[in-house]
Amino acid sequence: xSLQDALDALSDPVRRAILRELAAAPDWERACGxxxxxxxxxxxxxxxxVLRAAGLVEQRDEGSRRLNRLRRPEFDLRFPGLxxxxxxxxxxxxxxxxxxxxxx
Amino acid sequence: xSLQDALDALSDPVRRAILRELAAAPDWERACGxxxxxxxxxxxxxxxxVLRAAGLVEQRDEGSRRLNRLRRPEFDLRFPGLxxxxxxxxxxxxxxxxxxxxxx
Numbered sequence: 001x002s003l004q005d006a007l008d009a010l011s012d013p014v015r016r017a018i019l020r021e022l023a024a025a026p027d028w029e030r031a032c033g034x035x036x037x038x039x040x041x042x043x044x045x046x047x048x049x050v051l052r053a054a055g056l057v058e059q060r061d062e063g064s065r066r067l068n069r070l071r072r073p074e075f076d077l078r079f080p081g082l083x084x085x086x087x088x089x090x091x092x093x094x095x096x097x098x099x100x101x102x103x104x
Numbered sequence: 105x106s107l108q109d110a111l112d113a114l115s116d117p118v119r120r121a122i123l124r125e126l127a128a129a130p131d132w133e134r135a136c137g138x139x140x141x142x143x144x145x146x147x148x149x150x151x152x153x154v155l156r157a158a159g160l161v162e163q164r165d166e167g168s169r170r171l172n173r174l175r176r177p178e179f180d181l182r183f184p185g186l187x188x189x190x191x192x193x194x195x196x197x198x199x200x201x202x203x204x205x206x207x208x
Binding site: 003007010081082084085089 | 107108111112114115117120183184185186188189190193
């Protein structure tokens, strides 16, 4: 798992939202379909695939559900502090949101 | 400075190479033109602009040279550990490089 893979995986706000939700639940509790994400089903699958490839998420199928585990200890060992930054990040709905794209 | 800006800025290997070179020199010693990068002059300027906008680099002009300072203390305060991960990253030339793109 390279730093490039990790940064690429973490540079998407939807993927960071998935990681924060996963961190708030016990291992293997959350199925992919239970995440409330503003994306299509195909995009959701893509995001989970990226997280899995980057070593951030482990998955196993249970019946028709695909359950997830955040690989926090492994990832922390490889990239100390990085996941903490993501999990501490305020949710978009909690922070003032820029309503203009004018230059500062 | 948002985590998104920081991750976007750090997700490019050329920009990480710039940061590692900057970290190895005293503040305000390195001019933009002194970095040996495998990119055009325009792309180099773009990379420095992204690093500046993300709060990673401070610049000042001295004659015809644009000098740089890595904003390490400020960035460390905002995103503890993140820059360390980048500065510890092995250079591409130091690591085994995959020579196949076949699926694992």
